[in-house]
Amino acid sequence: MKKTLYLNCYSGISGDMTLGVLLDLLGREDIEPFLAGLVLKNYEVSVSRSKRGGITGLDVRVMPGEDHPHRGLAEIMEIIEKSSIGPGAAARASEAFRLLAEAEAAVHGTSPEKIHFHEVGAVDSIVDIVGACILLEALDPARVVISSLNLGSGTVKCAHGEMPVPAPATAKLLEGVPVFSRGEPMERTTPTGAALARVFASEFGTIPPGVIVRTGYGLGDADTELANVLQGTLLEEADLETGDAHLGRRGEGRRHRH
Numbered sequence: 001m002k003k004t005l006y007l008n009c010y011s012g013i014s015g016d017m018t019l020g021v022l023l024d025l026l027g028r029e030d031i032e033p034f035l036a037g038l039v040l041k042n043y044e045v046s047v048s049r050s051k052r053g054g055i056t057g058l059d060v061r062v063m064p065g066e067d068h069p070h071r072g073l074a075e076i077m078e079i080i081e082k083s084s085i086g087p088g089a090a091a092r093a094s095e096a097f098r099l100l101a102e103a104e105a106a107v108h109g110t111s112p113e114k115i116h117f118h119e120v121g122a123v124d125s126i127v128d129i130v131g132a133c134i135l136l137e138a139l140d141p142a143r144v145v146i147s148s149l150n151l152g153s154g155t156v157k158c159a160h161g162e163m164p165v166p167a168p169a170t171a172k173l174l175e176g177v178p179v180f181s182r183g184e185p186m187e188r189t190t191p192t193g194a195a196l197a198r199v200f201a202s203e204f205g206t207i208p209p210g211v212i213v214r215t216g217y218g219l220g221d222a223d224t225e226l227a228n229v230l231q232g233t234l235l236e237e238a239d240l241e242t243g244d245a246h247l248g249r250r251g252e253g254r255r256h257r258h
Contacts, residue, residue, distance in 0.1 A: 002141075002236075003213060003236060005232060006208065007146045007232055009189070013190075014189070015190065016061060016062065016221070017218040019128060020057055025214055025234055026138060031047055034134050038085065039082045040123065040126060045061070045127065052229050056217065070116050071116070073097060073113060074113070076097050079130075080093050080097075086134070086137045093130045096129050098112070099199070100195045103195075104169050106172050132196055141234065143203075146200065147206065147207075148179055149177065150182055151181050152165045152183065166179075169194075170189055170191045170194045173198060177198070178204050183224060186222060188228075208238070210236050213236055215233050216231075217229045218230040218232070
């Protein structure tokens, strides 16, 4: 039976949160084997089980070394091309960086080829995006449904100074995507998270009917009153005509009727 992944972005989405939720859904806490084929050095990744707002999940943090140059789109595409990763992961990662470059170029009035990423081109963002695409390919859902995205509010400091939330590149990336704002003033959806949402989503909407197979949680940095987690649900979807879903090991028979 085909599975659907539903990502509930009620507290937004970032690269680290996406790594955490996918790793949690895979039932793993060791991310290094998934990143072994990535042609990129001088970084470390920590994975710990922690809590945000009382909810337990995986806190994944990518820590670049001291020397981590900002890269252009062509350099990042070359890293992806030379890495030993699955074709689906490579295609999604390349598309995510293309979308990011186009958004940054539109904001700064230049071409994608001339963009030299700051936050986006740093080592941690490359690991976030490529790593998340590798983990999604490992989970292998038939489709991905993503909720409306909580953007947050206020301002955020970045390489260009202080900017409004959502950051201009985030707003550009999310044109045509349902969004809202809730909770303490902070950036809840980052450009990296927005790009991943764009390339992952088969559609944006509410959770589809079906049987829950597994849940997972990826933690954001801040511990806020609004639990700062990205909730992932792996579903065995209901039959569109009958509304029934096939049960797994916990249910007897293929369908459950009342």
